[in-house]
Amino acid sequence: MDFFGIPPQALFGQLLLGLINGAFYAMLSLGLAVIFGMLNIINFTHGAQYMMGAFAAYFLLQYTGLGYWWALLVAPIVVGITGMVIERLMLRHLYKLDHLYGLLLTFGLALIIQGLFQNEFGSSGLPYRIPPELTGGQNLGFMFLPNYRAWVVVVSLAICLATWFVIERTKLGSYLRAATENPALVQAFGINVPRMITLTYGAGVALAAFAGVLAAPIYQVSPLMGSNLIIIVFAVVVIGGMGSIMGAIVTGFGLGLIEGLTKVFYPQASATVIFVIMAIVLLIKPAGLFGRAR
C-alpha cells in the first residue's frame, strides 16, 4: 500500500525525521515564548544565542577538554549569564516602549554577534563530534535511526514539558505569570520583580543555548546556524500564538512533521511551507492557534 506513490516505510522515516527537526523548533520557540510571555520582548537575538551555545560547547572541548555532557550543563549557564547582562544593561530600558523597539534592539544585537563570530571563525564552521556514547544507530526496519537523533527528541521533549510544568503548574510559575499581568501588585507582595525578569530572560536564553549544544554534533558549529533557523522559529511562534508555552511546543513538533512531509512530496518547497501555513493561520486566527487575543 502506497501513499501517493511513497511506500509507507519511507513515510514513517520522514515523519520521524520531521519530529526530530520539530524538537529543535519546539526548544527554540519555547524560549522565545517564555521571553515574550514574561517580558513582552520579541527576542530576535535568540538565533545568535543558539549559535553561541554551540560555540560554547566547541570552546569547552577545545580549550578546557570538557566534553559534550559537561557542555550540556555549562554552555547554557554561560550563555544564560551573557543574556542576563544584556537584559540588565539594555533591554531593561525598553519595557515601557512599544514591542518594536525591543525587536530592533535584539535584531541589531543578533547581527553584531553573528558578524563578530563570522569575522573570527569564517563561514564554513567548525567540526564537533557526536559523543562516543551516542554514536551508531538502530535499524528500525523502515529506517536507520542514529542514536543521537533519538536522544535529541527525548531530551528536548523532556525539557519542553519541564518548562511548561514550571511555568503553568508551580508557585514560581504563578509568580511569574502574575508579574506579567500586574508587576506593581506582585512587587507589593514583596517579590523582587526586576530580578525575576532578569532570571526569566536568562532562562529563555539558556534554553536557546541548550538547543545549540544539542545541535552542535548534527550541524556544523557555524556562525550562520542561528540565522538559518531563527526565521522559521519565529514563524512557529506566530503560528502557535505569541507567548503561549504549550502552543510553542505543539506547533514546534507539528511543523517539523509537516516540513518533513514536504521534503518527501515536493522538496523544493520545504523552505517555504512553514511560511505558507503562517500566512493561512494569520488570516484565519490572527492570535495564533493557541494564543488568546489581548
Next chain:
Amino acid sequence: MKLKTAFALLALVGMTGVAHAQLSGGVLKIGVLNDQSGLYADVTGQGSVIAARMAVEDFKAESKGIKVEIVFADHQNKPDVGSALVRQWIDRDGVDVIADVPTSSVALAVNEIVKEKNKVFLVSGAASAALTGNACTPNTVHWTYDNWALANGTAKAIVAAGGDSWYFLTADYAFGHDLEAQVAAVVKAANGRVVGAVRHPLSTPDFSSFLLQAQASKAKVIGLANAGGDTINSIKQAGEFGISKGGQKLAGLLIFITDVHALGLPTAQGLQFTESFYWDRNDASRDFAKRLAPQVKGNHPTMIHAGVYASVLHLLKAVEATKTDDGAKVVAKMKEMPTDDPLFGKGVIREDGRKIHDMFLFEAKAPAESKGPWDYYKLVRTIPAAEAFRPLNEGGCSLVKKG
C-alpha cells in the same frame, strides 16, 4: 646626477601619462564581487579580494604605468543584488573588470550586463559551464573550473571504479541543476544509470530527509551536486546516518579545501573530488598559500582564490599590451596571448572564453596520513588539459566558428 634622476622621473611620469590616457578615468578598476557573509564566504570572500591585490602587486602594475584600484562587494548569492551592484559599479563608479562571482545564477546575470556594457568578466567562483556554452560572450573568461570538468574528473573515476547507479542531492538553483546534468551525462555515457534526484533549497541545515530518500533509492553512489556549507552538512549527516556503512558511496562533486578543513579528516577521509589547484603541490603554490593564509585567519587558499590571482595577472598583461580597457579588445588579447602564471602554469584561453589547464583528481587523506595542519589531499590522477574541459564544438557557444 640630480639632473639624471629628474629626467628619469620625468620620463616615468610621461610614460604613465600615456598609459593613463587610454584607461577610462585614468585607472583600471577591478571589482571583486562575491559572497562575503554567507555559505560561500570562506571559499571566495576576502580571500579572493586579497588574491586580486597580490596579483596587482606581483605584476608591479604601478611601475608599468597602470594604476589599478580594487573594490569589492557582497552579492549575498542573490542575482538581483549582484546585478544591481554591477550596474552601479559600471555606471557610477567606473569599474572596468568584474572578477570572481561565485553562485552561477548571479554569474549568469552579471555575464549579460558585462557584455552589454563592454567590460571584462573574469569568472573564478562560478561553476556553470553555460558561461562558455550557450551563454558565452566576447567579454567573459572562465578561469578556474566548471561543472563539465568536475563531472568529467570525479564522475568518470567513480563510474570506472564500479559506481554505476547514481542518486543526486542537488542544490535547487542554476549551479546545482547544471552540475547534476553534466554528471548525469557522464554517468550515462559510461553505461551507468541515474535512479533519481532530490532538489533541496540553498542553505539547508538538515539533510537527513534527503539522505533517507537517497538511501531508499539503493543507488550505489550518492552525488552531491551542491557546494560550501550544504556539502559539509550533507557529508557530516551522511556519516551519522551510516550511508557509507550501508555500502553506498558519497561523491562530493564540488569540494574545496576549506570544506575538508571544516569537516575534519576523520569525516572527510576517502572522498574523491576534482580541483584545479592545491596549495601543497609545488613551491609556487606553497608560496602563494604562505602569503595569503595569514590574511584570512590561516585559511589556506581554495582553487577559486588561485583562479582570481591568475586571471587578474593575465588580465594585467593584456591591458599592458593593448593599452586600453575596452572590454572586448582586452579579452581578445587575453585569448590571443598564451597564459603563464605560477599557480596554473602554461595554458591558453579558448575562443569561447574557457581557460584550459590540467585538472586533478584528489582524495582526502586518512587522519594518519596527514603530517600537519592543512595537509589534506593526495593526488589520485592528473587530468591532462586536453581532456579536462568540454570540447570546443560541444558547448554551443556562438563565438565558435562552425566547420
